[in-house]
Amino acid sequence: MVKIKNPETIAKEITTGSYEKKRIFSIVAHIDHGKTTASDYLMRRAGLMREEDAGQLQMTDSDEEEQARGITIFTSVVLLSFNDPREPDNEEEYIFQINDTPGHISFTGEVSRALRGSDGCIILVDALEGVMTQTETNIRLAVGNELCKPVLFINKVDRLISELKLSPEETYQRIDEITKQVNNLIKKVRPEWSDWGVEFAQNSVAVGSAKHGWGFTYEILKEHDYTPLKVFEKYNEGDIPWLRKNLPLDEPMLRMVVDHIPDPVTASKYRIPKIWSGDVESELGEALVKSDPKGPLSGMITKIFLDPKQNYRATLIGRVFSGTLDSTDEIYLVNQRKTQRIKRLGVMEITDILDIDRVPAGNLFALYGFICPSGESFIAAENAPDSKEDASTVPSFESISYACEAVVSRSIKPKDPQDLAKLGQVVKKWLMADPTAEFRLDKESKEYILSGIDPLQIDILTKRINNQVEIDIGEPIIVYREKIKKKSREFHTKSSNAHNRLQLFLEPLDEDTEELLEQGKITDLMNDRERAEILREEANWDSKEAKRVVDVYKGNVLVNGTKGLQRFDRVKSYLTAAFRDWIDSCVLAKEPAMGIKAVFTDMTIHEDPAHTGYNQIASMTFAALSLAMIDADPHLYEPVQKIDIKTPQGSEAGVLAIINKHRGRVNNVQPQGEYVVIDGLLPASETIGIADEIRSSTQGRAFFGYEFYGFEQVPRSLEDELILDIRKRKGAKVELPNVSSWERFLYRRS
DSSP: OOOOSOHHHHHHHHHHOOGGGEEEEEEEESTTSSHHHHHHHHHHHTTSSOGGGTTTSOTTOOSHHHHHHTSOOSOEEEEEEEOOTTOTTOOSOEEEEEEEOOOSGGGHHHHHHHHHTOSEEEEEEETTTOSOHHHHHHHIIIIIISOOEEEEEEEOHHHHHHTSOOOHHHHHHHHHHHHHHHHHHHHHHSOTTOOOOOOGGGTOEEEEETTTTEEEOHHHHHHHTOOTHHHHHHHHHTOHHHHHHHSBTHHHHHHHHHHHSOOHHHHHHHHHHHHBOSOTTSHHHHHHHHTOTTSOOEEEEEEEEEEGGGTTEEEEEEEEEESEEETTOEEEETTTTEEEEOSEEEEEETTEEEEOSEEESSEEEEEESOOOOTTOEEEEGGGOOSSHHHHTTSOOBOOOOOSOOOOEEEEEEESSGGGHHHHHHHHHHHHHHOTTSEEEEETTTTEEEEEESSHHHHHHHHHHHHHHSOEEEOOOEEOOEEEESSOOOOEEEEOTTSSOEEEEEEEEOOHHHHHHHHTTSSOTTSOHHHHHHHHHHHHOOOHHHHTTEEEEETTEEEEEOOSSOOSHHHHHHHHHHHHHHHHHSOTTTSOOBOSEEEEEEEEEOOSSGGGOOHHHHHHHHHHHHHHHHHHTOEEEEEEEEEEEEEEETTOHHHHHHHHHHTTOEEEEEEEETTEEEEEEEEEGGGTTTHHHHHHHHTTTOOEEEEEEEEEEEOOHHHHHHHHHHHHHHTTOOSSOOOGGGTGGGBOOOO
């Protein structure tokens, strides 16, 4: 149990404190740049750890797997109340609500979800490694996607002094270069109306060492009448305790947050129009923009914490954006369209809930009593819609944008076949907590196929699942995509019983629509009118066609292009289910389809429901889609990672040879001090084990990072063989697909 030093003060500040004294922010960084170590000093300031443990305990890494691996896997939420020493006469304390996020790409979904509930972020950069791939990703997610205003902490400056033996001038130059790189990235993605950036002279950049517990801003140096040379003097004297005592790290971090990260009311004015889909001039919209605790209730679940010490009971963490959430409330889940009752309400303190009866707008909360997917929006149950038609018009928060795709799979099946249904329930629960992963049941093998960002994410998930249901786990497999390059002819098919007919064609989605789907701006959960408006205005769709979208699924769209179609409502669910099943296991190699627009132009539905069951509708749908796919020049696409390598000068030739050997593509090679920075692209299938090769080639002195870049067509010289290999692995007929498999379903007029 975490012992909170001042729970009464925190509860008071949450419920009645002024908004000017509230800050909600995330700490984000590339892996191993020192976020969790830096967070220790905030824990110390909160009274959650002893002075001597700060920088050593890594308290927010509370999970056993995190401690064993030495990395952050799950976002931890911590609350801190304190008085600003610069305001000695002001008795009201500040309340900080802090997310310590992971830095590894495997868990970037945790970062995205934390940022949705935040108003600002501390970007933390290792002074030795500099700006890395995940730094860039985090800035894009925080500043660009979620409008979180940034400040910068440059960590591990002690390594520049002690390891690299840099002079003061060289150290200043390194710090200045990192600041410029961060600012360039911020300027690329910041809102057009803003002048956001970080500057040491403006006290929005702090410099220090989390390992040794010291740091400063320009303001702090001036107050003490120090210069940066003081730090060099103390290192020469070996007097690190002096630095820790006189320039404590928590002080510059807290000051930057107070001075530069906005309070919830200020941030809501510009964040709500970006992250909420409704009319900001409505009653609810105006309350959201003001973060009004007296307005209608509206909020979002941003994280599901499944506690291994509590039999994986779900704690839901999120933010109240309008109104006040009460412990006696029932809330309506907008996307799930159901009402749930709260059993316990409070705020999260690492792994424990501090009970609070009510949580007003502008605060994070924690509750349990039910489970739902992270990313769910909610309103008060009393404002729930009365009908299905009304339910589709309730505005929700926009889907959280993730900087990744599920491109690695492993098969899992229970050791005891009788546990198959239980396994499905357990996996579903974990995927509610982490929607960046996916799973489906292979009906033939009775195996679940679990897909994730990379092998590490899958490894963590399967260990958690195995704790609840013993499973056998297959080897990691790369997940490809199947796409088409041209519009197909129209194909006319019939059902197995010949009583139903379908006519359709396929064509590639345009780039604008693909981007809207990728960003989550177009989903199957939206009401038809809102979706049509976005397609018309942002992707230039015909207004009539935009209104006739039947389904949106995994980057693909199904459109009703018929006129005067009868009895469609009876088979609509069967048609969309068949469309989704076909998308999940497509024609070439039974891999998922992507970027496809399927338009059915005619459909005959038998008047007797006995002849229009799922199997009948699915048979003609699968046949029509597959025949059209083969006609539309289909190809296999592989996931590609963007790679970022910093290697000592003189070792770059070996690194470049490794990249070329693995079908990589080098985009840029640039000297940076004593290092050479190499960035390029690498097929995901070639990344497994490549980090060990790079470390071996550079005697372990290279820094390596990667992030998902996109999908690119498999080289033609490899495509056919790869398709056959995948089909063999999946137990499909080992031949390139052709029309013969579906010709019997073709409808020919007699």
